[in-house]
Amino acid sequence: MDAAEFFQYVIAGLKSGSIYALVALGFTMVYGATGIINFAQGEFFMLGGVLAVWFHGLGLPLPVAGIAAVAATALIGIAFERVALRRQRSASPLVLVIITIGGSMVMKSLARHLFGPDELSLPEFTPGPSVDVAGVAVERQALWVWGLTIVAVLLLAWLYRRTKLGRAMRACSISHDAARLMGIDTARVAMVSFGIAAALGALAGFAVTPLTQTSWDAGAAIGVKGFAAAILGGLGNPVATVIGGLVLGLLESLSVAFVSSTYKDVISLVVLLVVLFVRPQGLFGTAQRGKV
Amino acid sequence: MSSVKRIRLFITPYLGLIAAALAVAAVPLVTPDRYVLKVLVYVGVNVIVIAGLALLFGHAGQISMGHAAFVGIGAYTSAYLVKTLDAPWLVGVLAATVLAAAGGLVLALPALRLRGHYLAMATLGFSEIMYVVFREARAITGGNDGLGGIPYPEVAGLKIDTPVGVYLLVWGVALLTLLLVLNILRSRPGRAMRALQATENGALACGIDTVGLKIRTFALSAALAGLAGALYAHGVGFISPSTFGLDQSVIYMAIVVVGGAGSLAGPTLAAVVLTLLPYADALVPGLSKDTIAVMQDWEADIYGLAMIAVVIFAPAGIGGLLKRIRLRGAGEVRS
Amino acid sequence: MTRAAAALLVAVCLPVVGCSSADTGADEGAEPYRIGAVLSLTGSYAGLGIPEKQAIDLEVARINEAGGINGREIEVIYEDDATDAAKAQAAAVRLIDEEGVLAIIGASGTGHTVAMRSDAERAGVPIVSMAGGSVITDDFSEWVFQTPWPNRIVIPFVLKQMAAAGRTNVALISDTGGYGVDGRDYVLAHAQEAGVTLVADETFNAGDTDMSSQLTKIRAADPDAVLIWAAGKEAAIIARNARQLNMQQPLYGGSGIARQEFIDGAAEAAEGVRLGTGRILVPEAFGEGTEAYAVATDFIARFEAEYGAKPDIFAGHAYDAIGLIADALGRIEGDVTSEALRDALEETDGWVGIDGTFTYSPSDHNGLTEDEMVLYVIEGGTWRLDD
DSSP, rough: OOOHHHHHHHHHHHHHHHHHHHHHHHHEEEEEEEEOOOOOOOHHHHHHHHHHHHHHTTTTTTHHHHHHHHHHHHHHHHHHHHIIGHHHHTSHHHHHHHHHHHHHHHHHHHHHHHHHHSOOOOOSSSOOOOOOOEEEOOOHHHHHHHHHHHHHHHHHHHHHSSHHHHHHHHHHHOOOOHHHTTTHHHHHHHHHHHHHHHHHHHHHHHHHHHHOOTTTTOOHHHHHHHHHHHHHHSOHHHHHHHHHHHHHHHHHHHHHHHOOOGGHHHHHHHHHHHHHHTTTTTTOOOOOOOOO | EEEHHHHHHHHHHHHHHEEEHHHHHHHHHOOOOOOHHHHHHHHHHHHHHHHHHHIIIIITOOOOOOHHHHHHHHOOOHHHIIISSSOOOOHHHHHHHHHHHHHHHHHHHHHTTOOEEEEEEHHHHHHHHHHHHHHHHHHOOOGGGGGGOOOEEETTEEEOOOOHHHHHHHHHHHHHHHHHHHHHHHHHHHHHHHHHHHHHHHHHHHTTHHHHHHHHHHHHHHHHHHHHHHHHHHHHSOOOOGGGHHHHHHHHHHHHHHTTTOOOOOHHHEEEEEEGGGGGHHHOOOOOOOOHHHHHTTTTHHHHHHHHHHHHHHHHHHHHHHHOOOOOOOTOOOO | OHHHHHHHHHHGGGGGGGGGGGOGGGGTOOOOOEEEEEEEHHHHHHHHHHHHHHHHHHHHHHHHTTOOOTTBBBEEEEEETTTOOHHHHHHIIIIIIISOOOOOEEEEEEHHHHHHHHHHHHOOEEEEOOOOOHHHHOEEOOOEEOOOOOHHHHHHHHHHHHHHHTOOEEEEESSSSSSHHHHHHHHHHHHHHHHHHEEEEEOOTTOOOHHHHHHHHHTTOOOSSSEEOOTTHHHHHHHHHHHEEEEOSEEEEOOOOSSHHHHHGGGGGGGEOOOOOOOOGGGGGOOSSHHHHHHHHHHHHHHHHHHHHHHOOOHHHHHHHHEEEEEEEHOOSSOOOOHHHHHHTTOOOOEEOOEEEEETTTBSOOOOOOOOOOEEEEEEEEEEEEE
């Protein structure tokens, strides 16, 4: 394998890795703020894509359609938290998981009713031939995916470090009860976290649709991969989560080169199970929250 | 509560089982319709899966998002052994059950150290891996397009190849499964399981080996799923990966949740009714195929909403409803 | 599970007593002939199933308006298999046991047809498949017929065309469904004979959304041309991915990509793609003045008038499937049963359809040859005969 071919795989891996990272950040944020594994996170990804297609079809320019889709998905995330989850905050994790599973079924199925069973596609943000870098073809859309991921991560970092809300979120992720005793409005933190998680998922869905198309059932697969990435990063630290996503994308892409395209999708699942079983605190090891 | 009423409450489930057995035996006498019998085979298979899952969810407090994968392991194991390797049917079914149980153990041993939602994700990952294996291990599974022409069940030289025969076999096993699960629930381990459900730390403090109990329950539940899968494979004659995917696992969970945690009658009834729903036009006169098409179209929405509604508003599900009716029959209503 | 449940079981089962299947005796008078159709109306093969349904609707309406067959109308009962083998099998069971159909048209896909087979054989109901996998008729069943040209015919034709154009180093990318696996087997078996060397052999799964990695591997093998063997909508993504990777090699394909959705989905990347399939895309290929030309132009005109679009090859497969059944029904003397229909289908001799002129025999349930094949190139968003 020559260098150009190798880097072609790396480019493909970083492309899907960025998408996994965005979805994984959604898992991390919700888990940090509420202790919930949100099984509906993949559906936010799906909603971002199909809503953008729908808004675009209404005649909105592409950037406006994208922003509208991300905002609408964020509202759906907030509504889901308020309607279905808020009153159940004290319930067992079992109940919360069931609610997010049910929510994911409903979102997915409603999307099929509203937007149809077929594949939907968006034009590329900036159409044109790929950029050729020393024999490695880089799609223009991939540049957009990376750019948007970087912007989202920087915004998130600013929110976490520089704002009062961000500090409240960090406090919640360290100890929910302590945060509440300190006078932090944990309900508001939970709601905002769901909104941001939904927006991140939707952004990923919007950015990648011109490359892969999307459809009502696109959420489940990306949900599992995003969760695998989040677990790889330890399900707590946003920076580790992003690295987890990129590593997973690279692993998948290189597995096609060195193993076989057949088992590409199994890589993330095996990573998920191995990390869960062997090192539940993730590769970059912050200790797991205990609750006895 | 007087002792008579107590006894009545104790034996009611067994009476229910006997009534169910009579109903099962009566169906072929009432209708010789091949299609109805085939649909009821699907129902029987689901009852077996749900009985095991109800034990796991309702009594050991564990979520499995991968039970369809265990059904698939059972189905492919038995189909491969009997169809390709010419093994006797009983050997195939036994191997299916054992292999599914082994799969359950492999997953449960490390996963049950994890908290509830982690286990749910682990089972989901396992389910997706098995889906890929079913699809890719073409020499054994026939790949994406499935495996057809799986032989009918055959016991001691007797080939069960009529719709009535297959129906009676599947439902016979289903009733035995219900009896087994009922007995487990009433035994000491069953009570221990309920303690586990109430509070895990409490159970630990009472000296109950919670991890061991959970692992055994998970393996048993997987074994029953494998058994159901084997029955499905030979009864229907065709299997393909999509039957054993994540969607089906989620539907199993939905049935158990709607049926009610901590009950066996509830989930069983839910399995019967919800499995029959897509075929209602064949069973209820005057119901058009279009009505059913609309119902099928909205099936997932209904399942999802029902799951959310039940855990929020009526955590005891259909089982809770049945229990209230029973208590009222026994002259006492607890609010 | 108490008496209520028992009552429920009995109640739901009672009304269906006596509506058992297969009693389609002659004493039913003007009852229509009931034919089942299992199509992929949703899912990856929806682009096949939808035009198939349109063609069947069109032909059934024409036949019934003309007075039906032997004074009896044809009624088609549709089932959607959602491009899922298990659903296709369940649909076949329903059509046979519940609807009591004489025959089943379908399925749209190869794997889905194979899934229905054992139930149709057990019940003795003929299947007329519209899928192109060779396995459908090579793995012979007296109950299964096929209207399209199987891979056995198309693949050697396309490989020879590639070799004739000097593109002897070929990379293959195929799907893991029935059509792709079947096609891949034939490519591996016939490459040498056609004078073609396979330099890369990649696969993908139905539902995959990015084939860049497989194509990167193919690009590294430096082939003269890439052969796409797939029937789903993923083929369009492959064409787009290839363009995004700046691959210059021409793309080839077969019947699976002979659909407008491929051109729409791949957009500019579809330009210059070559494919081997039947003549319906450019009916002049039939040769003006022939009976086949008359049949095809008549069908195309009526289809266009009804649906506002030209029929594709899949509509043609469906035209042939319902046409062959109608033709066979008309030739039956005595009781019309599934068995009699099967026998009549097997006696089909020189029936002129869209996919070719059909002559079935007890050992050949496809009845077509390589002579029905032509090579197209996609230009300006449509097909043109390649010269």
